[in-house]
Amino acid sequence: MIRVIIVDDEPLALVSMKKHLNEFDNIEVIRTFTTAKDVLKEGPTLDFQVAFLDVEMPGMSGLEVAQLLKTWDKNICIIFVTAYRDYAVQAFDVQSLDYLLKPVSKSRLEITINRIQKLFQKNLSSEKTRTHQKPMLQIRCFGEFVVSFDEKVIHWRTIKSKELFAFLFLQLHMPVPRDNILDSLWSDTDVKKARVQLHTTVSYLRTTLSSYGYTDVIEYANGCYILKLNDFQCDAFDLEDILNTKAETGRLNIEKAEELIQNYHGEFMATMDYAWTTSKTNLMNKQFSQLLDELILYYSKNQNLKNRERSLLFALEFNPYSDKIVQQLIQHYTEIGNRAEAIKIYHSFNSLLLTELNVSPSQETTELFQNVLHAHEKEHETSVYP
Incomplete structure (x- = not known):
């Protein structure tokens, strides 16, 4: 789907453009604005x-808005809409893809949509070419810790080789004292033997990585080991990047967020039975929960009820004991007029808590449920006894 905003100070023109755009299956109008201030x-x-911008607007023209959007993201596609031809030259000066004259017909708009599609397909093709120019190391941390090269799983010479790689990878580009490694990976082994085993494991690890073209990526200096690794993709790093970008720019990268969730295989390092992963596991699971919250908020703001429901159900699966998520689901189902499902959600949650934790839902959750139940029963009585 191509996500679009429309900016036009004329309400009728705004409604007309939105109606025309909604007739295209691959276009999603996520927000409309009547003032540049709101944008x-x-x-x-x-x-x-993509942004469809009316050129003539009070306060700040569409041309000025376009220049601002380009500073946010140079790849935003600009389409100008106006009743006058005089702005055409200025429009193309700010690298707009097209220039539409009002009233905009559906046939003319279809030409514009085709241009947008061709541009996106070209960009996607270029991105795929760049992605496949050189095979990348793929590292999956959520669920089982899996390292692949060119889509083939790497087989480690020993179990300790894999554990040492994971240990160093989670502290990428940071010096890790040898004694910290020994305490974490060989705590039950005599110190002299542990040092020998560490030396041997490092040798095995270097050999394995070198066979995939990653030479000299493990350094030793001043009693510390450092893993210096580039040209890789990792779900944990992607998660941190998405959240950091959101914190810095205020914009959530929906494609990357959805891709991360679709490839979710379980909690961070879920199959790694290592004591040293505990603190990092707690942090990453909190960050994943934060990402779900951001998605739910995004879809709520954009009135995308289908994706909000899907995200809420996924969040409940991720954190089945969360009163907050259950409350959001109850409110969601109430909002869309499905009180029966809201009641079902509460009963399932209540049963789970009693069975597994021997506790009840919070007072706030219970009160919310009671209000929904009361409204549902009242509605049912009205329908039976009009």
Whole structure:
């Protein structure tokens, strides 16, 4: 789907453009604006790829808005809409893809949509070419810790080789004292034997990585080992990057967030039975939960009820004991007029807590449920006894 915003101070023109765009299956109008001021306020928090801008607007023209959008993201596609031809030269000066004259017909708009599609397909093709120019190391941390090269799983010479790689990788580009490694990986082994085993394991690890073209990536200096690794992709790093970008720019990268969730295989390092992973596991699981919260908030703001429901159900699966998520689900189902499902969600949650934790839902959750139940029963009585 191509995500679009529309900016036009004429309400009728705005409604007409939105109606025409919604007739295209691959176009999603995520927000409309009637003033440039609203764009400045909400725009940075939205994730969109195309902006349809009315040129003549009070306060700040569409041309000025376009220049601002380009500073947010140079890849945003600009389409100008106006009743006058005089702006055409200026429009193309700010690298707009197209220039539409009002009233915009569906046939003319279809030409514009085709241009947008061709541009996106070209960019996607270029991105795929860049991605496949050189095989990348793929590292999956959520669920089982799996390292692959060119989509083939790497087989480690020993179990300790894999554990040492994971230990160093989670502290990438940072010096790790040898004694910390010994205490974490060989705590039950005599110190002299542990040092020999560490030396041997490092040798095995270097050999394995070298066979995939990663030479001299493990350094030893001043009693510390350092893993210096580039040209790789890792779900844990992707998660941190998405959240950091959101914190810095206020914009959530929906594609990357959805891709991360679709490839989710379980909690961080879920199959790694190592004591040293505990603190990192707790942090990464909190960050994943934060990402789900960001997605739910994004879809709520954009009134995307289907994706909000899907994200909420995924969040509940990730954290089945969360009163907060259950409350959001109850409110969601109430909002869409499905009180029966809201009641079902509560009963399932209540049963789970009693069975597994021997506790009850919070007072706030219970009160919310009671209100929904009361409204549902009242509605049912009205329908039976009009």
